[in-house]
Amino acid sequence: MAEQDRGSDDPQLAAIARHALHDEELIAAFAARDVEDAGDAERARSLVERCAFCRDLHRDLTSIRTVIRASGTAAERAATRPAPRDFRLTADDAARLRPGSPIARVAARLGWRARVGLGVAAFGRPVGAAMATFGVVGLLIGSLTLGGSPLASTTGAAAPSAAPGMDNTGPAPETTDNRFSYGPLSTAKGGVEAGPTSGRDGGSLSGSIVLLGGSVALLAGGLMLILASRRTLGAISTPRGN
Amino acid sequence: MEDLRATTVTDDPVQRRDLILLARAREGDLDAFNDLVVVYQDLLYALVVRMVPDRDQASDAVQEAFFSAYRNMEGFRGGSVRSWLSRIAINAAMDAQRLKKRRPADPYPELEDDTWQPPADPSADPVTTSLAAERHRALNRALAQITDDQRTAIVLYDVEGYDYAEIAELTRVSVGTVKSRIHRGRLAMRGLLSDRMDLFRG
Numbered sequence: 001m002a003e004q005d006r007g008s009d010d011p012q013l014a015a016i017a018r019h020a021l022h023d024e025e026l027i028a029a030f031a032a033r034d035v036e037d038a039g040d041a042e043r044a045r046s047l048v049e050r051c052a053f054c055r056d057l058h059r060d061l062t063s064i065r066t067v068i069r070a071s072g073t074a075a076e077r078a079a080t081r082p083a084p085r086d087f088r089l090t091a092d093d094a095a096r097l098r099p100g101s102p103i104a105r106v107a108a109r110l111g112w113r114a115r116v117g118l119g120v121a122a123f124g125r126p127v128g129a130a131m132a133t134f135g136v137v138g139l140l141i142g143s144l145t146l147g148g149s150p151l152a153s154t155t156g157a158a159a160p161s162a163a164p165g166m167d168n169t170g171p172a173p174e175t176t177d178n179r180f181s182y183g184p185l186s187t188a189k190g191g192v193e194a195g196p197t198s199g200r201d202g203g204s205l206s207g208s209i210v211l212l213g214g215s216v217a218l219l220a221g222g223l224m225l226i227l228a229s230r231r232t233l234g235a236i237s238t239p240r241g242n
Numbered sequence: 243m244e245d246l247r248a249t250t251v252t253d254d255p256v257q258r259r260d261l262i263l264l265a266r267a268r269e270g271d272l273d274a275f276n277d278l279v280v281v282y283q284d285l286l287y288a289l290v291v292r293m294v295p296d297r298d299q300a301s302d303a304v305q306e307a308f309f310s311a312y313r314n315m316e317g318f319r320g321g322s323v324r325s326w327l328s329r330i331a332i333n334a335a336m337d338a339q340r341l342k343k344r345r346p347a348d349p350y351p352e353l354e355d356d357t358w359q360p361p362a363d364p365s366a367d368p369v370t371t372s373l374a375a376e377r378h379r380a381l382n383r384a385l386a387q388i389t390d391d392q393r394t395a396i397v398l399y400d401v402e403g404y405d406y407a408e409i410a411e412l413t414r415v416s417v418g419t420v421k422s423r424i425h426r427g428r429l430a431m432r433g434l435l436s437d438r439m440d441l442f443r444g
Contacts, residue, residue, distance in 0.1 A: 024429055025422070025425050025429065028425035028426070028428055028429050029421065029425050031428075032424065032428075034425070057432070059443070060432050060439055060442065060443070061428050061429070061432060063439075063442040064381075064428055064431055064442060065400060065428060067377060067378075067381055068385075068396060068400040069401065071378060071381060071401060072401070073401055073403070074285050074286075074288040074289035074292070074328075074401075074402060075288075078285040078287070081284070081288065082284050083283045083284045083286075083287035083288075083301070083304065084287070084297060084301060086283070087283045087287075087304055087305050087308050088276040088280065088283075089275065089309070089312060091272060093309065093312075094272045094312065097309055097313045098270070098312065
């Protein structure tokens, strides 16, 4: 008896196993007449003809689609069922929403200031502090590099090798008269001569000046940003009317 | 002010009325806009509540749609006011679906009741009418349980009659994705209705 049952179940199980490999989405597309490729359409038709489960699926999907389509459009439903509440706008809603309203116009005019103010309040302090720090560091580096080159060139008090920032790896001076010829210096003749490294030192000098100028600007900008941030925060935290 | 009537078909008296109301609303007449709200609020609610089955969320979405329409009246480029409002409402419904995904607030939402039935055939016997009502209820429950994307595509295509390209444009996905959502949605509904399919097989 058990043998007989197993025997009768096996074809069913085999059909289920076969159907598990079938493309149900293809059948769904076929039921909706959405298969454009001729080969796919033929494959779907063959599945529906040969597989009972695919045939049931095709029939069920077609039925579901038909029932959904007959389930009433929004217009049909609206004709007999009103919305649960009134969606009309109040005057306040309109004033808030309309771009052309006086409130909206004022808001639009002040909007960028408010946004800048909020940005300054939020980021002014850390950004300002960072800018000021870079400014101070730049000032230090600039003053060191600026202090090195001209010192050596104008006073002659320090030997080239002692001057910070001076390149002392160049050729050694041949004579003592010529010992200061590393930079844009005054020679024994009283004039200014371009020594072997005078171009580079000139560049270094102008670079130092640019660095100093930029550092001063960074420092000033950073300090201003910190001050502005403190003022904006003060204005925001001050209660209106006080 | 731009004369909308010059650029649109005005043979339809409903459309002409809508365009006049919208033109007046654009001039700042709130009552004219609210007349449009009264005309279309039932329709838009009926459309949105099938996409967002939670009644409260659907109401909020419709309100947001009218706010959006009021804000963007200047963006109306002619054509059907009803279609324009419907598109805004569909977008609001999709926004509500996205919001629901991010913030699933109410674990027991008040779902749209399914007492509405398609008009019955007067000649149909009571049994047939009763079966149709039961089928309709089962369908609505299954529709409420599939994914938002699938439900939106099915409602817009099967119920409201939008074509694939229109749905693709509205939902900002490809036509292939729209088709796939519809097919997978129907397959999912068939799975959900597996023990009630006798109602559908006629």
